[in-house]
Amino acid sequence: MAYLFVALTILLTVYGQLVLKWQVGVYPHLISQPFSLQNIATLLLKPWVISAFAAAFGASLCWMAAISKLPLSRAYPFMAVNFFLVALLASWLFREHLDAYKIAGTAIIMVGVLVLSRSVG
Known part of the structure; x- marks a missing residue:
């Protein structure tokens, strides 16, 4: 069950990162200069942005459940899977460049x- 919580943490974290990237791309004027609290508030009230923050909160709850059952030194390395998934999905969804250095670095992390x-331990 502990590894299920780790997996849910990873999935919810990746979801949140990808949705935030998507939304700031859809509404770039809301985060451009000059800085405006009204623009930031507008962005924060977008349903998809709210879902990304909800996913981050859910990921935190799952993480607490995971580390209550696993030593932190055993659970935490799995968070590196986020690097792999976000890089892979960002290249596919947002056409971000995935060159040999990024692939090699991600492979080393994995x-x-x-x-x-x-x-053991």
Whole structure:
């Protein structure tokens, strides 16, 4: 069950990041200069932005459940999966450039996660 909570944390976090990227792309004028509290408030009240913040809150709840059952040193390395998923999905959804350096760096992170997950204790 603990790993289900870790997976939910990852999925909700990735969802939130992708939705926020999408929404600031849809409404770039709301975060452009000059800085305006009214523009930020308008953006924060968009339904998709609210859903992204709700996902972040849900991810926090799942994370608390996960670390109540797993040592933090065992659970935390799995958060690196966020790098992989966000990079992959951002390249697909937003046409962000995914070059050899980003792929290699992400692969190194994933290998590190595998090594750390094999740790006993």
